Amino acid sequence: MHFIDSTNFERFLKKISSGGELFVPVREAETGKLHLERIELFPLPDNLCIDGYRTVEPLKAFAQLLRYPVAGYPSTEGDDMADEKTFPQVVVAGARGCDLAALALVDKVQVEGEFTDPFYKIRRDKMIVVGADCSECGESCFCNLHGAKPWPEKGCDLAVSKIQGGYLVEALGERGEKLVKENKELFADARDAQIKMRDETRAKVVKDLEGKNKAYPKMDALAEAMRATLSDEIWEDIAARCVECGACTNICPTCYCFLLYDQKTDGSHFQRIFAWDSCQVTGYARMAGMLNPRPRLSDRVKHRLYHKYDYLPLSHGAVYCTGCGRCIDTCSASIDMREALRRIKEKAGSAKKA
Amino acid sequence: MKNPYYPIETLVEDVIVETPTIKTFVLVPSRPIKFKAGQFMQLTVPGCGEAPFTPSSDPAITEKMEISILRTGKVTDALHALKPGAEVGLRGPFGKGYPMEKMEGKEVLVVGGGVGLAPLRSLIYQLLADTKKYKRISIKLGARSPEELCFKRQHDAWSRAASNVDFTVTIDVPAPNWDGHVGLVTTLLDGLDIDLENSIAVSCGPEIMLKFVTLKLLEVGFKPPQIYLSMNRKMACGMGKCGRCNVGHYYLCVDGPDMCYDKIKHVPNVFG
Numbered sequence: 204m205h206f207i208d209s210t211n212f213e214r215f216l217k218k219i220s221s222g223g224e225l226f227v228p229v230r231e232a233e234t235g236k237l238h239l240e241r242i243e244l245f246p247l248p249d250n251l252c253i254d255g256y257r258t259v260e261p262l263k264a265f266a267q268l269l270r271y272p273v274a275g276y277p278s279t280e281g282d283d284m285a286d287e288k289t290f291p292q293v294v295v296a297g298a299r300g301c302d303l304a305a306l307a308l309v310d311k312v313q314v315e316g317e318f319t320d321p322f323y324k325i326r327r328d329k330m331i332v333v334g335a336d337c338s339e340c341g342e343s344c345f346c347n348l349h350g351a352k353p354w355p356e357k358g359c360d361l362a363v364s365k366i367q368g369g370y371l372v373e374a375l376g377e378r379g380e381k382l383v384k385e386n387k388e389l390f391a392d393a394r395d396a397q398i399k400m401r402d403e404t405r406a407k408v409v410k411d412l413e414g415k416n417k418a419y420p421k422m423d424a425l426a427e428a429m430r431a432t433l434s435d436e437i438w439e440d441i442a443a444r445c446v447e448c449g450a451c452t453n454i455c456p457t458c459y460c461f462l463l464y465d466q467k468t469d470g471s472h473f474q475r476i477f478a479w480d481s482c483q484v485t486g487y488a489r490m491a492g493m494l495n496p497r498p499r500l501s502d503r504v505k506h507r508l509y510h511k512y513d514y515l516p517l518s519h520g521a522v523y524c525t526g527c528g529r530c531i532d533t534c535s536a537s538i539d540m541r542e543a544l545r546r547i548k549e550k551a552g553s554a555k556k557a
Numbered sequence: 558m559k560n561p562y563y564p565i566e567t568l569v570e571d572v573i574v575e576t577p578t579i580k581t582f583v584l585v586p587s588r589p590i591k592f593k594a595g596q597f598m599q600l601t602v603p604g605c606g607e608a609p610f611t612p613s614s615d616p617a618i619t620e621k622m623e624i625s626i627l628r629t630g631k632v633t634d635a636l637h638a639l640k641p642g643a644e645v646g647l648r649g650p651f652g653k654g655y656p657m658e659k660m661e662g663k664e665v666l667v668v669g670g671g672v673g674l675a676p677l678r679s680l681i682y683q684l685l686a687d688t689k690k691y692k693r694i695s696i697k698l699g700a701r702s703p704e705e706l707c708f709k710r711q712h713d714a715w716s717r718a719a720s721n722v723d724f725t726v727t728i729d730v731p732a733p734n735w736d737g738h739v740g741l742v743t744t745l746l747d748g749l750d751i752d753l754e755n756s757i758a759v760s761c762g763p764e765i766m767l768k769f770v771t772l773k774l775l776e777v778g779f780k781p782p783q784i785y786l787s788m789n790r791k792m793a794c795g796m797g798k799c800g801r802c803n804v805g806h807y808y809l810c811v812d813g814p815d816m817c818y819d820k821i822k823h824v825p826n827v828f829g
Contacts, residue, residue, distance in 0.1 A: 273562040276603070276646060282563035317811060318796035323560045433825060450822050455670075460800030463562065463793050467604045475562055475607075480799075490791045491608065491630025494764065496804075496826055505825075552721035 204393035208369035211389040219331060219382055223292030226265070228335075229250055231417035239295070253297045254365040256353075257527055261456035262302035263309050265293055266327045267479075274475040275468065296333040296363075301346045301527035303334050303358030304454030311519050313360070314461050322477070325360050331378070334359030338404050340411040343528030345541055347412040351526060354405055356437045364401040366436045371401050382537045406464060419541040420548050426513040428544075428551035437550050441543045442501035444536035449481030451530035451538075452507065457523040460487075482507055508543070523534060561796060564601035564646020565590070570621070571641050576705045579672055581613060581625040586647050589619035594653030595787070595815045599795055600624060600636070605633055607643065608632040609651075609792040611676035611814065613708075622647075625675035625707060629635050650655055651795035652814050653757060655680050656785060664693040666749075670742045670762030674707040675788055677761050688719035697723045699742030699762075703728055703735045703769055711760030727771050742766065744771045744814040749751060753778045759815070761787035768828040771818055781819035788816045 228237040230252040311325040334355025357364035360379035363370040403443040452458040462480040511523040571583035614623035669677040700706040716724035729737040790802040797811035805824035
């Protein structure tokens with residue numbers, strides 16, 4: 204375990220991001236929320252916030268960009284991928300446990316398995332992620348219900364914990380270790396008192412999370428609960444307020460679905476665009492001839508939850524929710540995922556008894 | 558590294574009018590494409606977009622590929638307007654293809670409706686290439702009217718392919734100049750003389766037809782593991798990522814598009 208003071212931390216970030224892009228969380232004064240900001244000029248802004256809780260923007264957005272061209276055709280290069288050098292090195296500092304776990308889930312889809320998305324893979328390989336502890340719990344945070352901790356355990360190169368005067372730093376992989384070694388003059392050994400300080404903050408946040416979520420059940424055995432309520436009217440009820448805006452899927456750090464569309468660049472050249480899409484909107488799965496396998500909004504709301512809690516555990520071995528709570532913050536209809544799942548579990552429980 | 562989103566340059570060599578709404582496009586890709594019967598391609602109309610289609614040609618031929626397409630939406634409208642000499646693009650093949658190994662030594666029942674005959678033709682080519690491998694091959698095809706029957710020029714040859722091949726065609730409602738069978742394709746399954754224990758059924762057509770074919774097959778005595786359905790949904794990436802073709806936890810683009818009914822029978826709205 205290392206310690207780095209705030210001045211040296213800034214030097215460190217500057218160094219590891221030179222020649223690439225650096226994003227850090229900053230706290231917006233008006234809302235108190237954290238946003239990721241691109242730093243092009245040092246010093247780092249006064250509202251830098253490596254503590255607090257997760258940013259508004261999900262981490263996935265750095266590996267799976269919102270919208271980008273994937274193919275220009277016809278092309279003399281044919282289907283050979285562009286040079287990796289054209290992709291920037293990106294350092295994202297201050298990513299929280301929920302986002303790190305979520306990015307590992309998106310990796311499973313985009314990199315592992317029979318096909319790899321080369322665009323995602325190259326960006327991901329060139330991404331240096333500095334994880335950070337949460338020092339607060341947001342109103343919608345519920346990582347604890349998934350049995351997770353509000354600090355980085357894996358999924359980043361370095362994990363930092365803000366303490367008085369600077370940060371504790373732990374390398375969580377080969378690349379992280381190398382970065383520390385290459386800059387060892389910036390680091391000191393952590394003292395026991397500093398680790399104690401970190402542990403006190405951690406314990407406080409865990410307690411806070413438990414307090415804020417005491418009305419909700421653990422997020423386990425959800426697939427069983429959903430199967431037990433498959434044709435129950437509770438789904439209509441949960442979906443009744445949804446306005447089909449698609450914000451929940453866009454802001455979700457594990458939602459990865461996308462569409463491809465083509466456009467003209469000039470009379471004889473065309474471009475294929477990759478863009479995020481939402482399974483909540485009517486046209487998402489609609490086929491030619493207007494056939495739609497999920498014509499009703501409740502079919503789609505149900506599909507989203509089934510996908511996260513039943514289908515993906517079967518196909519990719521994990522629940523695709525990490526409890527970041529962004530969908531709760533963003534929902535125009537105030538649908539709270541925790542409450543929806545509590546009701547489904549409750550309904551499944553009473554169905555079982557009956 | 559290869560870019561899986563790039564459409565391989567492909568020439569439209571010929572366009573065959575099959576029915577008033579279906580055309581077969583004879584395509585010559587800039588490099589040979591090897592596919593298994595039942596696997597699908599993503600076909601690009603430059604600037605318009607991409608749509609998934611299963612080739613209707615013989616999988617043994619890789620230099621050329623035929624795809625038979627019903628005019629029914631944006632991309633297919635643009636396709637139907639193409640003339641020989643046009644440039645299109647291909648990606649693929651994607652998906653698993655028909656379970657050929659499971660058909661060997663069995664009675665193979667092929668049930669198709671409308672444009673669903675397109676992918677089945679590629680299967681029929683492969684089955685008829687070595688009829689001795691199968692105990693029997695029964696092909697049952699349906700269309701709304703005689704005009705809408707695909708590949709009529711080949712029906713004679715198919716029906717006479719071998720002694721263990723039987724071939725029946727039906728149209729939905731009576732029509733002038735039609736003295737063949739009349740009724741939905743499911744009526745061809747009534748009183749089916751088949752060795753149930755030793756059979757496998759493959760079906761492709763509109764989802765509503767698949768539903769009734771499945772119900773009929775179950776009624777006749779088929780078990781869900783013996784039924785394979787071509788489940789076609791909107792497939793965009795073809796690589797099990799974009800999420801549009803999910804049926805339950807399966808991605809039709811990698812796990813299908815031909816799915817064993819046993820695997821999907823519990824899925825809500827499985828037939829759309």
